[in-house]
Amino acid sequence: MATYYHRAIQDIKDNGFLSATTIITIALSILIVSAFALFFTNANDIMNYWGKGVRIMAYLKPDTSQKNFPDIKREIQGIYGVQDVNFISKEEAFKRLKEQMKRQSSILMNLNENPLPDAFEIRMTASSQGGEKVEEIATKIESLPSIEDVEYGQKWLERFTNIFDLFRLAGYAMGGIFFMAAVFIVANTIRLVIYTRREEIEIMRLVGASEKFIKSPFYIEGIIQGTLGGIIGIAALFITFKLISSSVEHSFKYELLNIRFLSPEFYCGIILCSMFVGWLGCYISLKQFLKA
Amino acid sequence: MIGGKDKSSIIQMFHVHKHYGSKKALIDITLNVSKNDFLFISGPSGAGKSTLLKLLYLGEPVSEGQVLVDGMNLSRISRKRIPPLRRKFGIIFQDYKLISTKTVFDNVALVLEASGKKKKFIEKKVKSVLRTVGIEQRINALPPSLSGGEQQRVAVARAVVGSPKIILADEPTGSLDSDSADIILNLLKGFHTHGGTVIVATHDKELIRKSGERILYLKQGRLLGPTPI
Ligand SMILES: Nc1ncnc2c1ncn2[C@@H]1O[C@H](COP(=O)(O)OP(=O)(O)OP(=O)(O)O)[C@@H](O)[C@H]1O
């Protein structure tokens, strides 16, 4: 094992420029793909944050008797996906409105009657935050006899989600393309190394070296290149992230922009994937060019 | 001696033919080599001496006939068994086949590394073998910087270092003066005395005369027996 490792390191050193180019290419692929991933996790966070604010307001018909309120509330509560239901009386709503419009409260003063209806404010469970589900729940509530109208003005969120999904798909496609490109680059490097070592490989075979003995160093080499490329790519992303996020946090003290880096599981996964790229590139090359 | 069964056989060939395309390099060779034999194969250039040796370690596949080496039938052997077959041999190639980018030490050590020996052992063993062939002062040299004779000695060192059962030597003294040739011959004889089997392909009549061992002649791919016709 130690000799394999030694020979792999020797190969990388002997083909310094080639190895460096390979590692940098892998690093760039990883950087681009993981930058996409980083963008998506954060965009996803922001979407979820907004999604949490999605509420349905259900306005009661003005003639609804007060003693029916608990029944209506229970009925809404019974709908699948509803987390909690909060009664907002028209007095309460009026008070809130006045608070929101302090400066212009004189407008409200002139009203001799409260024009607002009684309402229920409904929050959804986490799993029912999506646009379609909200719409489904809203329709159910609207169909209740004592409800006059529902409001959940989040259609734009839904549209945004669709665009977002499209981007995500593009992200996966790009990830796939970069994966293949990286595999190809590693395969090509290993192929060139095999070519420069063909005399040696031929002689090793003649003196009875096993295929494992001959091939292992190439695999180690491929995996080292993949791993280094992965680590460098993630490190570059991390540095860029730190630079950008510190400047962003300085200029906006904004709750929404609580951006974060990829989770350790995720970037370790990416590095593992990069190791696999190294292995696979090597496998393809050896299959093709080192037939016994 | 052909087909002799007094000692147990280590190599047997039955009606072996070898052709390279339409070129017939070996024709109907039947031959038996017993354990601890010391055999010379001689004959003019192009007679098929190197080809015969190549068939034994599967450097070339047999075209027709059967070859048995130490109980292995080479026509039935799986790919995985080829390395163990080759490790039975220590081979001195006619063109040496040294790795030009590796030092003398590494070239010889390769055999032991390939059979999974410990580093300490390899270091000791390689140095001692290089001393025996008289090339220890060039231990860190690269083969292209060595003279033909020096390269040949490295090739001999590599052939013996792994303590093989059989040594195949293809013109092992081809580039050597007679004193150096004697060193190599004595080395092969020493290996033989310790129970090894040796096959030497050569047209060096001096070498054959000095050794006084069994000899087979090849001519145009045919085995002529112990005397040239
Ligand atoms: N790879 C090959 N392809 C085609 N023909 C070959 C090949 N190897 C050898 N031959 C031919 O087979 C014949 C025997 O070759 P071989 O090398 O066995 O001769 P040899 O007895 O070892 O000769 P020398 O004494 O010159 O080394 C020759 O005619 C040679 O041209």
Ligand SMILES: [Mg+2]
């Ligand atoms: Mg020859």
